[in-house]
Amino acid sequence: MKQKIVFIGNSIVNGFPFSRGKSFPGLIRAAVKDGKATFHGDIINKGENGQTTRDIAARFDHDVIDHQPKAVFIMTGTNDFIFNESTPDEAFENLEEMARQAEAAGITPVYMTPLFVDPDIASRKWMAGAGVDYDEVNRQVEEFSEMLRGGGRLCLDTNIAYQRYASGKDAYHDGVHPTQEGYEFLAETVLSWMEEHMEEL
Numbered sequence: 001m002k003q004k005i006v007f008i009g010n011s012i013v014n015g016f017p018f019s020r021g022k023s024f025p026g027l028i029r030a031a032v033k034d035g036k037a038t039f040h041g042d043i044i045n046k047g048e049n050g051q052t053t054r055d056i057a058a059r060f061d062h063d064v065i066d067h068q069p070k071a072v073f074i075m076t077g078t079n080d081f082i083f084n085e086s087t088p089d090e091a092f093e094n095l096e097e098m099a100r101q102a103e104a105a106g107i108t109p110v111y112m113t114p115l116f117v118d119p120d121i122a123s124r125k126w127m128a129g130a131g132v133d134y135d136e137v138n139r140q141v142e143e144f145s146e147m148l149r150g151g152g153r154l155c156l157d158t159n160i161a162y163q164r165y166a167s168g169k170d171a172y173h174d175g176v177h178p179t180q181e182g183y184e185f186l187a188e189t190v191l192s193w194m195e196e197h198m199e200e201l
Contacts, residue, residue, distance in 0.1 A: 003041030005194070005201070006064050008056055009075035012115065012186075013047025016177050020045060027187035028194075038195050044069065052079045053086060053094035060098050065105050071201040072102050073190070075112035075158065078176070081140040082132055088144040092151070099153055108201050112190075113145040113159035115178070118166075122175025134175070154200060156193045158186065 007013050007025040015023025021030070029043035046063040048055070053076050064072045074095060080086040086094065099109035117126075119134035126132075145159045162182070165171060171182045178186065194201070 003039075004044055004067055004069035005039070005041065006044045006046055006067055006069045006072045007075070008046040008060070008064055008072060009112070010047060010051045010056070010079055011049040012078075012177060013045065013075050014049055015045075015047065015183060016049050017173060018180055018183065022180060022183060023047065024183050024186035024190055027184060028191050031187070031191060037191055039198065041070065047075075050079060051076065052083065053077060053091045054080075057094045057098055060101055064098075064107065065101060068105070069107055071108040071110055072098075073110045073112055073156070074098060075114060077114040077144050078117065078137065078141060081137045081144075082127070082176075088140050088147060091144055092147040095148070096151070109153055110201070111148040111151065111153055111155040113148050113155065113157050114141050115159055115162045116141055118172045118175045120175070121172050125174040126176045154197065156190065158189065161189045162186070 013023065013025060014020065015026060020026050023045060025043055025045040031037045032039055032043055044067060056076050077091050080091045095111060102109040116138050117134050119138065122134045141159070148155050149157060165182070165185050171179055173179050
């Protein structure tokens with residue numbers, strides 16, 4: 001049976017505002033198909049726009065467990081804080097529940113830290129006029145990311161990697177989502193991490 005890896009999360013996993021094929025999982029899938037990766041299985045994208053950790057947990061059984069993948073990469077959290085739906089502690093517990101479900105099914109969970117937003121661009125281009133405090137969103141993203149880094153599970157620190165990439169360049173389409181070049185950077189980063197940690201997956 002061909003091995004599978006599922007990526008589940010919000011709009012950044014989905015690749016918004018670009019096509020699904022231009023998302024970072026879509027670009028990884030293309031690299032695998034073209035023989036440019038050591039992993040030779042299926043890459044499945046289960047990103048959905050606007051979702052929170054609670055939304056993703058509600059569909060985890062159908063969108064992850066039913067596929068019986070080798071591993072699941074989970075990237076979410078930002079919408080919890082933009083919409084004031086969950087605190088970092090509550091969002092982390094939602095991820096922990098997903099990870100426990102995965103492990104019970106023999107699937108390796110991998111946490112991905114969510115990206116910071118750019119407060120200046122986001123306040124003008126993303127939910128402008130909604131009164132979102134994007135500096136507070138970033139504070140909560142960092143608190144949540146620290147929990148993921150210290151949670152004792154595999155963690156791919158996309159937050160730190162993207163901070164370094166974004167320094168000194170226009171790396172956000174709308175203050176929340178990456179540019180197309182940003183998604184390409186994420187694909188390269190994630191694929192490199194996957195290949196370095198394949199024995200742990």
